[in-house]
Amino acid sequence: xxxxxxxxxxxxxxxxxxxxxxxxxxxxxxxxxxxxxxxxxxxxxxxxxxxxxxxxxxxxxxxxxxxxxxxxxxxxxxxxxxxxxxxxxxxxxxxxxxxxxxxxxxxxxxxxxxxxxxxxxxxxxxxxxxxxxxxxxxxxxxxxxxxxxxxxxxxxxxxxxxxxxxxxxxxxxxxxxxxxxxxxxxxxxxxxxxxxxxxxxxxxxxxxxxxxxxxxxxxxxxxxxxxxxxxxxxxxxxxxxxxxxxxxxxxxxxxxxxxxxxxxxxxxxxxxxxx
Numbered sequence: 671x672x673x674x675x676x677x678x679x680x681x682x683x684x685x686x687x688x689x690x691x692x693x694x695x696x697x698x699x700x701x702x703x704x705x706x707x708x709x710x711x712x713x714x715x716x717x718x719x720x721x722x723x724x725x726x727x728x729x730x731x732x733x734x735x736x737x738x739x740x741x742x743x744x745x746x747x748x749x750x751x752x753x754x755x756x757x758x759x760x761x762x763x764x765x766x767x768x769x770x771x772x773x774x775x776x777x778x779x780x781x782x783x784x785x786x787x788x789x790x791x792x793x794x795x796x797x798x799x800x801x802x803x804x805x806x807x808x809x810x811x812x813x814x815x816x817x818x819x820x821x822x823x824x825x826x827x828x829x830x831x832x833x834x835x836x837x838x839x840x841x842x843x844x845x846x847x848x849x850x851x852x853x854x855x856x857x858x859x860x861x862x863x864x865x866x867x868x869x870x871x872x873x874x875x876x877x878x879x880x881x882x883x884x885x886x887x888x889x890x891x892x893x894x895x896x897x898x899x900x901x902x903x904x905x906x907x908x909x910x911x912x913x914x915x916x917x918x919x920x921x922x923x924x925x926x927x928x929x930x931x932x933x934x935x936x937x938x939x940x941x942x943x944x945x
Contacts, residue, residue, distance in 0.1 A: 706928015779803020
């Protein structure tokens with residue numbers, strides 16, 4: 671709701687301009703609903719695309735600066751998950767870790783159209799585009815233990831916030847860089863449709879609560895951060911205390927793909943045309 675309020679305030683700022691400016695601004699602006707899916711790439715899913723994709727949705731605002739360049743702001747909400755038990759890799763199956771996390775993302779960026787495009791224009795009806803931006807997202811990884819949902823960040827499953835690890839507990843609000851490709855096409859005088867595939871590069875390796883290459887000693891971790899942290903740190907089926915937990919050389923990613931139905935916020939202007 672905080673993110674939605676920011677978008678409403680953002681739009682309200684421009685709507686509050688003079689009447690002439692408002693007409694021009696709204697004629698170039700669109701607001702729409704995004705529906706699609708979101709999935710994760712990281713220590714628990716290194717390479718498999720669309721693995722355990724989850725429903726996602728959001729809002730997209732776009733303002734055309736030029737027929738080939740647009741500013742955009744979006745709010746996306748969904749969740750990501752992964753489970754070693756579903757892996758085809760025997761080493762990952764034995765590790766036996768799993769997680770899920772909500773994703774709430776607020777981002778802004780620019781789009782670059784391959785062809786000139788204007789909603790409702792008889793000639794410039796569609797184009798492919800590239801997009802890149804900057805975002806903030808909120809996460810909260812959790813897992814299940816004996817049928818109960820357990821939030822992982824407060825536990826310090828790798829010894830965070832103790833003498834076993836020099837790092838404090840990781841933050842739940844992180845920065846992302848969305849980038850991707852899409853298609854746009856006019857479907858009515860004041861409406862268009864988008865198809866988009868966009869990757870989110872993050873700067874955290876804790877979206878899945880897994881960073882360290884190796885396990886912390888279970889007994890020491892139990893003494894430092896409690897027995898639940900210890901039991902969730904190493905869940906390997908063979909109980910190997912020296913097995914590989916994660917890959918500290920890489921960061922986590924997530925991907926949103928979906929469709930958006932966009933509507934112009936103002937009537938097309940006869941004097942509004944740009945090449």
